[in-house]
Structure formats: structure tokens, C-alpha cells
Amino acid sequence: MNTHIKLGIVILGALTIASCGNSDKNAQQQGPPPATPVTTYTVEEKSVTTTDTYPGVVVALNEVELRPQVGGYITAIYVKDGQKVSKGQKLYEVDRTKYLAAYNSAKADVAVAKANRDKTKKDADRYTKLAEQDAVAKQRVDYALTDLANAESQVAAAQAQLASAANDLQRATITSPLTGTIGISQVKLGAFVSPGTTILNTVSTNDPIAVDIAVNQAEIPRFLALQKDPSAVRDSVFSVQLQDGTIFKGLGRIVTIDRAVDPQTGTIKVRLSYPNASGNLIAGMTVNLLALNKASEKQLIIPYKSVVEQLGEFNVYVVGDSSKAEPRIIKLGKEVNQDIVVSSGLKRGDVIVVEGVQNVRPGAVVQPASAAEANGQQPAAAAPKK
Template sequence: MAVSLFVAGCGSQASTADAMPPAEVSVAEVVSRDVQPWDEFTGRVSAVESVELRPRVSGYVERVAFDEGQEVAKGDLLFVIDQRRYRAELARAEADLARARSEAQLARTQDARAQSLVEAKAISREEFESRRASRSQAEAAVRAAEAAVANARLDLQFTEVRAPISGRAGRALVTAGNLAQADATVLTTLVSLDPVHVYFEADEQTWQRYNAQAGEKRAVEDNAVRVGLAGESGYPHAGKVDFVDNQVDAGTGTIRARAVVANPDRLLTPGLFARVQLQGRDSHRALLVDDKAVLTDQDRKYVYVLGEGNTAMRKDVRLGREIGDLREVADGLEPGDKVVVHGVQKIFFPGMPVAPTTVEMGAPPAPPQVASAESGAEPAGPAGGSQ
């Protein structure tokens, strides 16, 4: 009787397994195409130009002429230092220049008169040479007075502190009424906004690989880069490498590189963390699959491919870089393999029968089919279960 019950139970399980409908899945053929590799790094956004604005003359700040944090153009007025002292210095220098010019005119007149008198032998040669020297001294005094006027006028101009570059101004570190010392007091900071630099560091092996690919050119010279911020998806900002350091840091084993990136929308603020992709020089043939098709078994990655008789066969794979919306498979698949991309959760064991629907690799899943009310049929539940 025990043997009879066991045989009856096995028959019941076999009939249940035979009655299980194949799992409906979407399969796509592995994509095989030439790809351009991109290496990923982390970096920081930095301003191309950064200025600590200091006054060139000393004095009390009379006015702050900008809004803190605003974008300013080169030459815009930012601070005004008390000008009264410098206006007085300019007036004194101009008066000294007028006196020097008057004395020079008198010296030229006396020299011309001495020239005619010495020819008539009415004065001595010594007196003639003395008047000629007085004329030269007066003309030199005029030039010195002109230089003093130019210097005083320059100091007066320096009382108006203007932006040396276009960019965004920081907060005013010195406000009206405070003393600003020439070449010492920092008034504010300015950073340029467009374009910006993105600094990142590459390890030794990556650097050597790019060096080997470069040939006669410098490694990563003018290589394209793509940049994404921490809160962005993908890499929406494009640029190129314009500088590589001249030595590897012995402490970290990395070398610093710099990319220049356009920033017309001002999203790249100096100091932000950046995700950087650097384009390699060599292209190669690669097999690509949708990331949704890749499953994890402890430390191994695998996919299900369509086998003989529409069964799901497991294949372990080794993954490579992300190529757009797809993932490179370095090992484990062959061209022509059809990979299960949608419905992998319905496959419970290798060799399980499936009902495949062919789609394009990377295409979204098809909407579920709902049975019509006229047929009275109920939608099927998950494979191997009941609703």
C-alpha cells in the first residue's frame, strides 16, 4: 500500500509539472557592433579664472557698488574708496606741472637770447652754457611733473575698484566705512563661469594604456570627455582634455588631467563633484546586452538565453563597460545568442520551458495582455502558481 501511495503521488506531481504553462518572456538577440570605450573617473569642477580682489590704493571704503553673488562683467564697478585725498594729490601735481612748464618757457627764452648775445660776443661763453643747462633742467622738471600728474591720476582711478574678469562675485569681505590697505585687504573674490575646468585623476595602468594608444601624440591630448553632476542622470556636459600633468604623484599613483567644458547654462559651479567619462582612442567589436537581463548569483553574473525547444539556458558572463543604455559582455556569450530581457523573474530553474516573444535589445517591455470580458477567461498568474 505504501508503494501504491508513493507512485500515485509522483504521478500527481508529474501531471502538475506537465500542466504548467511556459513562462511568457521577451528575448532579444545580442547586439554586436564596434564601440568606442569610455573610462570613468571622479573629479571636481574648478573655475578657469579665479581672482582675490585687492585695492591698489589705501583708504576707507565709501561704497559697495554690486550685489553679492551676482554675475558681473569685466570692468564693472565693485567698490569705491574715499577719493578726496587723491583728488587733492592730483590737483597739487597739476599745479606743479604748470609751474614747471612756466619755468621751462622762461629758460628757453633766456637760452635763445643768450645764443644771439654770444654770437655778438656780448656775453661770455661760460654764461651762455649756464643758460643752456638751465633750459635742460627746466625741461626735465616738466617731464617729472607730467609723470607725477599721471601717477596721481592713476591713483584716483584706482579708488574705483573694477572687475578684472567676467564672472560671479562672492560676498563683500569689506563693507562701507572700513579701511582697506593697498595690496593687502581682500575685498571680494571673483570666479569665471563659462567655460569651466574639470580636474580628475587617472591611475597608472590607465595612463600607460592611453600612452601606448597615443603613438606620436601626447596621451589623451584633445580626447573627448563627458561630465555629469551628482544629481544628474547620464553625462549631459561635453568637453575635451586640454592639460595633463608632467608627472605621476608617487604618493597616490595617479596623474592629474584637466578638461575644459562649456557652461552656458551655469549648471557647473566651481567646487562641485563631477562624474567624468574619458573617451579612449581604440575601438573594438563588442557584444552588448540590456542590463535588465543580467542576474547575480553571489559573486557571479549570468543571463538566460533561449535554448533548443524554447527552454531557458543559463550562461555565466563577465561584464565590461556601460555603452550607452547597454552593457558590454566581455566573455560568456556568442553572436546570435538570444537573451531573455523581460520576464526573467518567471524562470525558476535552468531548462524551464518558455514562450518567447522577440523584441529589440534595449526596448521597453510589452504591456501585459488582459483577457476580454466576453471570453470569460481570467488572466494567467505567474508561472508555476495560481491566482
């Protein structure tokens, strides 16, 4: 019985040793895992032109609120809402009846004052000649000259009253102060208006037109330089993006940089003028101003798809010695089409993984391959050797 047990143990041990031997041999035959096929990119420096976006509002370069300078009832409206108007064109009329009456009355007062002055002048001349002949008392001459001076003053006062009445009569007709477009009327025929308070309408120019943006105070030197640079207009540095995504590519130029920075926001207002013959820009629209920003020095550029975000940090896989890929934390700058600027973490000449990055693990050996292979596709079969 004991002999059979010992024999079984010997056989089992031999089988176990044989099995271990085979496992070690298989492991030696398999070797390390195969290299991961990827597409790589060598980091280099390039001249970078990015696009900065600023929220903007379209404003009229010239805009005037129409308010009556005399009171009364509106008796005529000469234009339609939204109509194009010319400078000096009649727009509204306030009841002219009392202003015309006041003008005629003032005109008559001038005539009376002048007639009285002419009479007193003749009297003064007559008494002056008589005084030269000692035919009248000197005191009487003084009275005549005083009457003449008073008559001259009355003429001047009457003429001033006539000028005021003429102004009121003229102001009863409201004309356009500029060439542009009139808005929707705020009053109707028969409405009573008060001088200086009632808003009748608004007239504004629309060609050219302007876009206002708020710029951080740190960018003031840049915009001051662009304001003085005539090539900024020729190179279309500034374009306008409308709400539907279309781009208004007029030749915009900086016309005004505000006098002071807003201390609450740390920004300054910049106004740009655009030709607007097409009328696509309308005052009050909210738009995005797109400003090209060419970097003064070359910067590091990498494909954006090579970047991996983990826990709020951005990484790329850098291929080092022995073709091993190791993650490296980087800081990103501005996007440039399909690429992105790297502000720190890489240097020129570094080799990074671009495609196939999802298959790479830290420390894994990688093998540069075509984009198709990096995406998991099988390469075409090689032609048989002859």
C-alpha cells in the first residue's frame, strides 16, 4: 500500500515539474508585448495668428433725438416711419397759427417804432438848427435828442422781438438735422407736444456705422498701435460676426478709444467705423468683433487632438528613449484652427503621440505608423517575395 502511494507522489511531482517547465518556455517564447502603432508629431515653432473675439454693439456714428423747440399741437407729419431723409428736409409741423400771429405783430411793432424814430429824428434835427441860430432854448434840443435815443432803443427792442417771433415761427417746422434714416414716430397727428421734453422721433446715420467693444486695459497699447497702423484696415484685421454666424467683412478702422478706463470693469471702450452701404449693420444689433492677433514671436504649436484632459489637467504623450511614451502635463494657449499653442511643458523637437493616443499607456513602447494603422485598421498585405 505504501509503495503505491510513494509511486503516485513521484509521478505527480514529475508532471508538475514538466508543467512548470512548459509555462516558462511559453513565457520566453511570447516575450514583451508588441509596440503600439501610433502617429507622432515633432513639436516646432511657427508664426501664430489667432482670432480674439469681443462682444460688440452696433451704434450710429451720428444720432439725434428730435424734440420740438416750441409747444403746440402737431398739424403735419411729412415723412413715413423708417424713411431715408436728407439734411434740412421737413419732418413735422407744430400749429403755426399763434406763432405766425406773433411774428406779424412783432413786424408791425418794428414798423411803428421806426416811424416814431424817424419823427423824433426830424424833430431833433430841426431843434438843433434852431439852436444854432439861438432861436430855441438849449434845453429843448436836449429833450429832442433824448427822445431820439429812446426811439432808437424802441426800434432795437422791436427788432429783437421780431427776431424771436421769427425763430419761433421757423421752429414750428421741424427739419432733419442730418442725412440718414428716421425711426418710428413717437407722436401722431393732433398730439400736443411740449418744448424740449416731448420726443418726436430719432434720426441716425447708417453709412458709415460703428461697432463699440470693451477692451481690457492690458490691451490698450495693442489697440493704440492698431489705430495708428493703416495696414490694419488693408489687412482686414477687424471683421464682424452677425448673430446668424455670417461674417461682415467691411474694412473696419478704429475711430475712437475712450478717454478713460472704467474702474469697475477694468475695460475701455473702443469704437470702430465700417462702411455700410448694404445696410446689413443696424444700430442696436449685438455682434461679435473678430480681431486678428499676430504674435510678435514664434510659438510652439501642436495638433489639438494630441491633447488628453485628465482631472482638469492637460497632458500629451511624449515619446522618449527606447520609444517609450510617457505622459507630460502642459499648459495650453490659444487655438489656431485645428492646432493649439503650448505655453509650457514642451520644447521644440519633442516627439508626441497624435493619433492612437487612446491606446497608449504610460511607459508603453510605441511604433510610429500610418494614420489608418493608428486607428486600428489592418495595413494592406505585403506583396509576396519572388
